[in-house]
Amino acid sequence: MKKVVLFLTIMFMTMSYGQETKQIPQINVNGEGKVKVAPDQVSISATVETKGNNAKDVKKQNDEKMDAVLKFIKKMNIPATDFRTKQVALNPQYDYEKKKTSYNAVQTVEILVKDLSKYDELMEGLVQQGINRLDKVSFESSKLAQYQSEARKIAMKDAKAKAEDYVSVLGQKVGKAFVISDNSQVYHPQPMYAMKSMAMDNVEGASNETLAIGEIEITANVSVSFILD
16 A cells, blocks of 8 residues: 555656646757968978888988988977977888898987978978978967867857847747857868979079968857757
């Protein structure tokens, strides 16, 4: 008997709660904000890769090339805080067909160039000093956080404007934001670049400019639920 009474009490409370619960009138919209800026710095990841049959010789050749690369970077007046060695490796590679072991030495340096006027000369010099692989060239803004903040604000304004457009024909008003979700993705755009051709150096009237920097587009995306008044 007690179990039956308890069951009926719980069921009554559940029904009462369901009747009291009201659906909150709301509208869900997406907003997007974009800020376009010219990049003011470039991040470069450059590698010296050396192969050979003798581990000692391969490492020595690789070290000599990277030493020349680092000296050149310093000569370009890049601050010591703006470049660093990222990877150093010496790996054996066995050829099962020839039954011989060769060696592959790799050293990678990351460089942050805050003066874009040095880009062409730096890239050409890196190759001349022994760099034979470019892993990354990423054009960036030193004020990225500031521009991301601006993009987020624009995205919120866009979301509110959309909500107001939708409800304007219904005789309702957009109230407070109920739920806000940030859907932005981290993105580092890489404008097209090219290293200056050696064959063009002696051509009269040839332009040394090979870089079209363009603009970085910083985007923020949000989903917002507004309460309707």
